[in-house]
Amino acid sequence: MHIAAIIAHLEAIAPPSLQEGYDNAGLLTGDAGWECTGALCTLDATEEVVQEAIARKCNLIVAHHPIVFGGLKKINGKNYVEKAVIAAIKNDIAIYAIHTNLDHVMAGVNGKMADRLGLVKRSILAPKASTLKKLFTFVPLAQAEQVRAAIFAAGAGHIGQYNECSFGVEGTGTFKGGEGTNPFVGQPGERHEEKELKLEVIFPAHLQAAVVRALIAAHPYEEVAYDVVDLANTHPGIGAGLLGELPDLMEENALLALIKKQFGLTVIRHTPLLDKPVRKVALCGGAGSFLVPRALAAGADMYITADMKYHEFFDANGRMVIADIGHFESEQFTADLLVTVLQEKFTTFAVLKSEVKTNPVHYFV
Known part of the structure; x- marks a missing residue:
């Protein structure tokens, strides 16, 4: 099990693109290519939590709050941030933060x-605005269903509680293949007319690469005509x-x-x-x-x-x-959430919850 696999699962649930501009979610220390010995989930990746990870033989800390928000001009251990970073680097501990992106999903x-x-x-x-896009493409009628199914499988076509949503209208497409082409229909050098379906589908912006890959893989044409446009619509689940x-x-x-x-x-x-x-x-x-x-x-x-x-x-x-x-009190169960999310996916892998209470605020009662 490599750290990259764990990160990929977390980012499928809470894509980094959903974080706020001021945030610093992601891999803060370590190497995603490392083999993971265990994951320790926490709200804050303090030096004490790093020491706990070492003791419990976990070389990955999954934290809600990024220990590093801004740039560090010096790393000499003068504050809690620098101390935690030094301890993590010296002991080959990777710290991954999943912050406002986890705040912005319904199940977060x-x-x-x-x-x-x-x-x-x-x-x-x-x-959240600017989280939806629309794909337009043009497909021969006989292959329309295979293309539609492929982009649905890639995550397109979800609107609220409905899925596999799309719109199609029939028309006629024209093209003429140049030298060296091998068109799916028609002959090179001759203009061809083909009955096609103009297909429209909405998808979350963070899935664009996956949706386009699925479209191109399923589409029969050598050159796939498609448009991706940004939507002003908000995403009801983000x-x-x-x-x-x-x-x-x-x-x-x-x-x-x-x-x-x-x-x-x-x-x-x-x-x-x-x-x-x-x-x-x-x-x-x-x-x-x-x-x-x-x-x-x-x-x-x-x-x-x-x-x-x-x-x-x-x-x-x-x-x-x-x-x-209280800040800590409102988010205290996030570590439990992270443990559950990882244990459900990686059933034979050590996923632990930190026993360190990192709340810096105390109450005299």
């Missing part, structure tokens, strides 16, 4: 939070935050008590309660103040997130309850 960080509360009827709170519903109405105090229990909290910072039952719940793991307007617009009764500043609590404007449960 926010999906794990929603699982803890049993939310149903889930949807993305702020769908974006920030999550909106869901409780199976039954719940009083605000009862929901806060459930959150406290399910996330193992000692305290919850929240806006004034509104004395009304809660049905719709919005949430965002980590710093989520930027989604307060989205949660309000979606009609959420309560918004669960972290890292809210004092003045940002006023943005609830008496229309919903904002509950700040």
Whole structure:
């Protein structure tokens, strides 16, 4: 088992192209070509976690937060970032981060939070733009189905809860093969007319290379005519935050008590309660103040997130309850998610959860 195989699986679930521009997800130290002795999953790849990986004979750490966000001008161990990087490099430990790209998929960080509360009827709170493309191609009628099946298998044609979605219209294509060509139909040097299907299909932008490869492999022509265009449409399954519903109405105090229990909290910072039952719940793991307007617009009764500043609590404007449960606390189950994702794929491979609690925030109770 090489590290590259593990990375490929993680990136199929949360493609790196979905990360925010400020982020630094990906392989931060080590070599994807190394044979992997074991994977240790964690929220933060601190020096203590690196030492744990060494002790537990894992040469790969899969972390949610990138230990390196910006460039390092010096690496002399003066802070926790440099210490972790030095320890990883000296001991041949690869560190792979899967951060905002994992935040932006339905079954990622926010999906794990929603699982803890049993939310149903889930949807993305702020769908991400520029994540969809459309393929246009032209295929002889007799081969249209084989091409359609190939690009569907590559991941094209999904719209919401529907798959194998496409549109086709019949027309006549013309071409004339030049010297040295071997056309599928017609003769070189003669213009040929062929009844063709113009085929249109939507696909996630990160799958473009795979979809085009599948198209060319299945298409009978020597030169395949196709167009790929960017769409302004948002992808309903990709974006920030999550909106869901409780199976039954719940009083605000009862929901806060459930959150406290399910996330193992000692305290919850929240806006004034509104004395009304809660049905719709919005949430965002980590710093989520930027989604307060989205949660309000979606009609959420309560918004669960972290890292809210004092003045940002006023943005609830008496229309919903904002509950700040803490950054680590909101994302603490991400390591469990990573363990599950890897164990389901690599059933005979050592995938471990870190026993180090990396939360730098403590509470005096």
